[in-house]
Amino acid sequence: MNDADKKRLLKEMIFFRRFEDRTFEAYMERKIGGFLHLYSGQEAVATGVLEKAMLGKGTDNDYVITGYRDHVHALKAGAPAREVMAELYGKETGSSRGRGGSMHIFDPSVNFMGGYALVGQPFPLAAGLAMGCKHKGTKQIAICFLGDGANNQGTFHETMNMAKVWNLPVLFVCENNGYAIGTHIDRSTAVKDQYKRVCAYDMQASQHDGMDIEIVMEAAEQAIDFVRSGKGPYFIEFMTYRFRGHSMSDAKGYRTREEEIEWEKRDPIRVFSKRLIEQGLLTEDDIKTMEREIDDEMENDIIKFAEESPEPKVEDLNKFVLDDNPDPRWIGPLQQ
Amino acid sequence: MAEIAYWEAIRRAHDEEMANNRMVIAMGEDIGVAGGTYKATLGLYDKYGEERVIDTPISENSYTGIGIGASMVGVRPIIEIMSINFALLALDTLVNAAAKIRYMSGGRAQCPIVMRTPGGTAHQLAAQHSARLARMFMSTSGLRVVTPRGPIDAYGMLKSAVRCNDPVIIIEHEQMYNLKEEVPDEEFFRPLEGAEIVREGSDITLIGYNFSVHLCLEAAKRLEADGINAEVLDLRVLKPLDRETIRKSVEKTHRVLIAEEDEAPVGVGAEIMALINEDCFFALDAQPVRIHAADVPVPYNARLEKAAIPSADDVYQGALKVMGKI
Ligand SMILES: Cc1ncc(C[n+]2csc(CCOP(=O)(O)OP(=O)(O)O)c2C)c(N)n1
Ligand SMILES: [Mg+2]
Numbered sequence: 001m002n003d004a005d006k007k008r009l010l011k012e013m014i015f016f017r018r019f020e021d022r023t024f025e026a027y028m029e030r031k032i033g034g035f036l037h038l039y040s041g042q043e044a045v046a047t048g049v050l051e052k053a054m055l056g057k058g059t060d061n062d063y064v065i066t067g068y069r070d071h072v073h074a075l076k077a078g079a080p081a082r083e084v085m086a087e088l089y090g091k092e093t094g095s096s097r098g099r100g101g102s103m104h105i106f107d108p109s110v111n112f113m114g115g116y117a118l119v120g121q122p123f124p125l126a127a128g129l130a131m132g133c134k135h136k137g138t139k140q141i142a143i144c145f146l147g148d149g150a151n152n153q154g155t156f157h158e159t160m161n162m163a164k165v166w167n168l169p170v171l172f173v174c175e176n177n178g179y180a181i182g183t184h185i186d187r188s189t190a191v192k193d194q195y196k197r198v199c200a201y202d203m204q205a206s207q208h209d210g211m212d213i214e215i216v217m218e219a220a221e222q223a224i225d226f227v228r229s230g231k232g233p234y235f236i237e238f239m240t241y242r243f244r245g246h247s248m249s250d251a252k253g254y255r256t257r258e259e260e261i262e263w264e265k266r267d268p269i270r271v272f273s274k275r276l277i278e279q280g281l282l283t284e285d286d287i288k289t290m291e292r293e294i295d296d297e298m299e300n301d302i303i304k305f306a307e308e309s310p311e312p313k314v315e316d317l318n319k320f321v322l323d324d325n326p327d328p329r330w331i332g333p334l335q336q
Numbered sequence: 337m338a339e340i341a342y343w344e345a346i347r348r349a350h351d352e353e354m355a356n357n358r359m360v361i362a363m364g365e366d367i368g369v370a371g372g373t374y375k376a377t378l379g380l381y382d383k384y385g386e387e388r389v390i391d392t393p394i395s396e397n398s399y400t401g402i403g404i405g406a407s408m409v410g411v412r413p414i415i416e417i418m419s420i421n422f423a424l425l426a427l428d429t430l431v432n433a434a435a436k437i438r439y440m441s442g443g444r445a446q447c448p449i450v451m452r453t454p455g456g457t458a459h460q461l462a463a464q465h466s467a468r469l470a471r472m473f474m475s476t477s478g479l480r481v482v483t484p485r486g487p488i489d490a491y492g493m494l495k496s497a498v499r500c501n502d503p504v505i506i507i508e509h510e511q512m513y514n515l516k517e518e519v520p521d522e523e524f525f526r527p528l529e530g531a532e533i534v535r536e537g538s539d540i541t542l543i544g545y546n547f548s549v550h551l552c553l554e555a556a557k558r559l560e561a562d563g564i565n566a567e568v569l570d571l572r573v574l575k576p577l578d579r580e581t582i583r584k585s586v587e588k589t590h591r592v593l594i595a596e597e598d599e600a601p602v603g604v605g606a607e608i609m610a611l612i613n614e615d616c617f618f619a620l621d622a623q624p625v626r627i628h629a630a631d632v633p634v635p636y637n638a639r640l641e642k643a644a645i646p647s648a649d650d651v652y653q654g655a656l657k658v659m660g661k662i
Binding site: 063065094095096097098099100104106107108109113114116118121123124125126127128129130131132133135136142154155158159161162165166319320321322323324326327328329330331332333334336 | 359361387390392393395397398399400401402403404405406407408409410411428429432433437438439440441442443444445446477478480496497499500501502525526527528529530531532533572578581
């Protein structure tokens, strides 16, 4: 990785952290409603994995899909930050035109195929995206990010089996943050190491530190190469931690402050910025400058856009239920 | 023009659509090498190969989800669920994902899948193989639900469903796969919207869908012998419902009966009655009647099963009641 890329990735992670912090503030001001699941602490995983994917528009690029903790995955995949923020504000200019909200960011224009609220549901959808790539004969792969808790759904087992039987080009990224809401993994899951579970399906798998973006990138590169070369699916597990509560109303009574402090020492932004300073690539002041630039963009562009955008029109309530411009040859009406 | 069976009509539609577009695939349990439980994909595995006629493991929720994911990137999957009872396992991906993806993405993504599945009682298959469940799908925003009554619709609606950009559920019936009808040799499509008057009449409207259309037609023949001229309306499509055709028919006959093989509570008939109340209440000359299954799990014993499921005679008796003859 060259120096410019290192600095860019650090700035991206700081941006993602700030984006999430800012949504928290907007939520407290009641500008954002519903459930809001923040990604703070896990930035190295999505940033590092997707840095190694083919991102952007069109048939050369990979498909990305995830659960409800989806803002950062969408942003890294290329969804404009203005539109993601506007979606949280429920605006017509939002990624999903204000119809989806925090848990359902969609931007198919950059192959980001959505955030889904049903735990475990994206497993088969991801395998389906991969089946589509394979069927079309492109070099694309599908990348599915889900939590540790999702692995206890039937869809996990069903999909791992089919992905392997059909040799689908799909990378499953398990973001193991140790908890499913307030239930610690030891209390819900017979096997602690999640990557071991897919050996039942004879699938390639590995486990890595998810708090160090350089480790994530190196591991992701190998896994992505494996999948893209047609060798079949791959399951990669990253050990990570979410710094905030599960959603907005979470008193975190299920974990200790000591545990949190231990993980905060491994904050992916802290770890990486310290390294870049030690390598002489940056100074504390440079980081302060980065933060100022990010804050400026956040307030004067992203939040401004979200605030000033129009809401969807009530007349459009029934839009998007079915295809709004159907071909009458298939749809009708029936000529009597 | 040749007389072909319902299953052959479905098979022909698969074959033509798969020949027409490489992106059309079929998937389901035992549909490939075995040719399909009801032969709906017979021979297609040899013709199109295992990548396009896919034998799935017994994982209804996830293979439906895989079809949905593939459809989001341009594949046109025809997903067979062996029996509608098993479709309950696929409700998460179907109802929580396929039906909602267009809406919650603000129209930016779509899931053009077709799900075909037989719903209905056959002969003594007992409670876990006799569900009908049409009402469950019909109450889900974002789905299209169609119920072909014979080979012409089975062929023409499947072809339309493959080309339609919405998720379409086609509810077939185990007792109809061998039903025959003259079907034109040249290609045609049947629309996914619109009820159809399958028998014109002036005294009473008998409304059915799927298998119950045949009960209505049989009852109409018997009513004719009694000097009662019944109109038979096949709903064809449960979602979206064709209110206009129902209203016109009821305004013509002033009397109406709704026959369904499903149980009554919160059912298709209940919905039709509500629409009639809203749209043409003052056109009614008599209380409408619903003919439906008993509200019990379907029993194995043949005599009990018969008692649980409506027959043509039940429709006939119900019509006499509407006519004030009993
Ligand atoms: C099918 C389903 N069951 C339950 C829930 C409620 N729920 C939302 S998130 C969650 C925990 C998921 O944990 P994990 O997969 O580890 O992801 P994380 O939140 O840690 O990122 C639960 C139980 C849900 N959304 N969907
Ligand atoms: Mg978790």
